[in-house]
Amino acid sequence: MSELSVINLLIVDRSRSDIDHIAKTLRGDGYEIELIDTDQAEAARSAIDYQPLDLILLRLADDLPTIAELRLMVAETKQDIPIIVVVDDDYRQQHKPARLLEEGADNYFHLDDADHLMAVVRKELRHLQARKREQSFETRFKESETRTQALLEHIQEALAYIHEGVHIYANPAYLRLFGYESKEDLANIQLVHMVPPGYRDALKSVLRRSIRSGKLVEPVELSGVRSNGQTFPILLECAPTRMNDEPCTQIIVRDVTPEKSAYNQQLEDMLKFDDLTGLYTRRFFVETLELNHDGTVLYLLLTDYAAIRYALGFEAIDRFMLEAAGLIKGMLAPEDLAGTFASGVVAVFVPANSASDPFVLAERIRLAVAEYSFKINGKLFTTTCCIGLCKMHDSHDSAIQILAHADRACEAARQKGGNQVETYDPPREEARSGRAAISEQDEASIRLIRNALTKGRLSLFYQPIVSFENAEEARYKVYLQLLDEADQPQPMDKLGAVAVRYGLMGALDKWTVIRTLTALMEIQQATANSPTLFVRLSQNSLTDKDFLDWFIKRVKESRLAGDRLVLEVKEDNADECFEETRYFRACLRDLGCGLALSHFGGKTHSDRLLKELLPDYIKLDGSLIERLAKAKDENSRRSMALLTQQAQQLKTRVVAAGVSTAPQMASIWQFGVTLVQGNMVAEAGPKLDFDFKQYAG
Structure with a gap:
């Protein structure tokens, strides 16, 4: 049965016996039904506007609202409510399934087929919950992106994004480093003009190497030119990335004046590493995935994270995460990357060239966490974890989509009782449903x-x-x-x-x-x-x-x-x-x-x-x-x-x-x-x- 056990249901029908039959069938399948029924358009609109609905069941009849009318009501409220059409014998021959779907229905069932009704309801509830999870995940990620953008604006590291040789973003530190007052001043200035003529070939070379390899390249020593014409020694590193879903190159420029070198190194470490666990930061981890799509992602949820924080406090949870991170890092190959992703969540990227087998590694981590005895504040306890795997076979997926797939597999492992490893298995139709443009x-x-x-x-x-x-x-x-x-x-x-x-x-x-x-x-x-x-x-x-x-x-x-x-x-x-x-x-x-x-x-x-x-x-x-x-x-x-x-x-x-x-x-x-x-x-x-x-x- 679906994870959702209580259904807030609106039935648009005039037949009391059929409404009762549907409700009884669903209750017999283990659902609790919060039922609203009506045969009036205005009452249906009011329910959609003000009631928390999970599903709408609409009977096809001449004196009832149409599919298009209900779809418009739902769209106006900007809600995600599946509409399921109830087809009786009178309308079975008149309305083909394909036409019902074209008119705006999400699914349909025949009134005299109880098995069909239950199968359709289960399917639509599963899809609804999956969409809500993904929307929640995207919302959390967008919030994280907003925080990351704020971080870029306030860090002292000079950072810019370049598209086709022109600046499309530069943070305040970058503007200060090169002596410009506003981002508009850089809008039409090419990157090659930020270095003296004698260094431009070297700059073009490192940019080409970065784009061709698709990876972060080693920093190169160049000379920069400030807005007043003054030159100064810089260390420049670049990597292909995306901004606003457009391919571009991220560059980080450091003033290599000796007295600033230690400070710059500290800033670099702050951007790349979590100061508590020593794992990579979420931002660095996501950017790495954007650069390299050849490998497998492990999404690891520590089961008792919330319970430990509630029972023992924040200091204890910090100690717990430190020990867990050390346990996980000890099992990784040199090529593997592990990063903190959310509360109680560690993400691991196993690239294709890694010596680790991602499936074997996931099982080893799961077993190691289950058998490890954590010692915190003089107390001894054990915990387990759930791990979701996503093989990054589709280069069109963004880093956040890949992580969402791994999170979905992790949730499946949790629902099965926890302490398990699950692999994300994309539906074939979904995998072919057209992420690329259709010709x-x-x-x-x-x-x-x-x-x-x-x-x-x-x-x-x-x-x-x-x-x-x-x-x-x-x-x-x-x-x-x-x-x-x-x-x-x-x-x-x-x-x-x-x-x-x-x-x-x-x-x-x-x-x-x-x-x-x-x-x-x-x-x-x-x-x-x-x-x-x-x-x-x-x-x-x-x-x-x-x-x-x-x-x-x-x-x-x-x-x-x-x-x-x-x-x-x-x-x-x-x-x-x-x-x-x-x-x-x-x-x-x-x-x-x-x-x-x-x-x-x-x-x-x-x-x-x-x-x-x-x-x-x-x-x-x-x-x-x-x-x-x-x-x-x-x-x-x-x-x-x-x-x-x-x-x-x-x-x-x-x-x-x-x-x-x-x-x-x-x-x-x-x-x-x-x-x-x-x-x-x-x-x-x-x-x-x-x-x-x-x-x-």
Whole structure:
């Protein structure tokens, strides 16, 4: 169940019995309901304005407020309240799910499906809490940034940010050092003009090295020029960073006059190190993450921090953090960075070149903290910690987003009872949801896909898979066809890639499955013999945790024999999502459905995938068959022969896919392949009426 156990719920409906039914269902799932119900727009507006709401349930009816009206009410109050639409039998056929979402609903459920209601409520509450946590995290970080900005304004270290050679920020210490009165005086002055001509090549060199390496470079000794023309010796260090989300270079300039050197070193240490624990400061840690995205972040929460502070006081908590920091530092490799991040929180960055394995290190720290005896004020006590890991695989993530992901994993470990290590696992659709700008071409494809889903501009085509051994075996590969506004078919190879990239292919997969099951049911009613249909499954659906439950429910509702349906997974997707595919295979076996691995045979370890996944079919890629037909390489032929022989031993049927020429057809016989799909046999068409008997014998 969701972490939130009390729901402040607004139901907009006129049916008292249905309102009571919904409330009773949710209470039966363990929730406490603070209920407000109304069928009037003004009463709904008042509740949204003045009541602390978690969810809004809206019944579709002509005399009730619309989705758009409620969405506007919520938007005007600047609140985050999910709107869930209640769909009854009268409106089920009139309102397609895609249209409900386009009109502003966050989700929907059918009134007569209690399981659907509970699943939707749990999901929306989880998402709501996740958004609130991230918003809280961002707020705290912005407050920290404000404090950091204030620190920059007041420290004595001369610091500036440079973009395309021009100053975009300089703190008062920098202005004083070079003799300028205001930041506006530096607005149009290039950095190279802050040093004499003889030092400009050296300055340009250190800037180039910093940008190319993406890291902080060693300080370089130069000479500076003040506004009055006076020169003085300086030590300059720079590092690529970001300001206002723009790439720039941070420079720190020190006057290396001998009497000031010790003072400058002290300022540097204050900026980089926490004076209590000796760990890096939050500011330095975050800047380091911005510079280096190649590694893993550990977000460590000391469980009893608040209890110790309350029971023993601030002096005791300082001692506790000092001992904990020493314990953690002792387990780090020289390349690892540890910093204080918040009260009772230590963040560790393990770069890719570190000798430490981040997962092993996290477990070592967790065990060491649990076994360590802290001695403070003559008292002996133990504590535990929760650790969240985030592998920084996405270079588009900001440092704060990476830390938010690690914090989310840490919270998951805490909710599971604490003293655990959890790894952040990004949802595939979220990972592909578009942090980078969407191109105009992709945007047009996305609109085309969404319009096709909303307006029903989709259809299925079927290509026969012929058996040269048994004329009674009817099989078809199912292809999805998408039409544009002019009813012209569009190429699904390009559209499919865009749909996968932006997380839309899951909806297309579900549409294809539903239409395929419908076609099979219609055939079953008309004739005793139904064909076996092969439906491709995208990576979006393979990694969607909710898809499998949805699929199982749809198959059971159809009352069809499971062996009438075979799901196809590309070999590349099965390899990348091996655990998901293996679990999917087990569930398909329970249903009686089949699994096919398509585009198969192109990997050096294809034989191992075959042995581990035990698919019902493998479909050899057409390009592979073409190469075998043309090549005289006996090693390639021998490898293919061994692969097909292994498949036959495992009772896996082998399909030659994409066969379009006579030489390809001839080349497959030597490998014992008797199932063939391709234009050489028959092209795809809109009907399931192919005469398989013509290829018998």
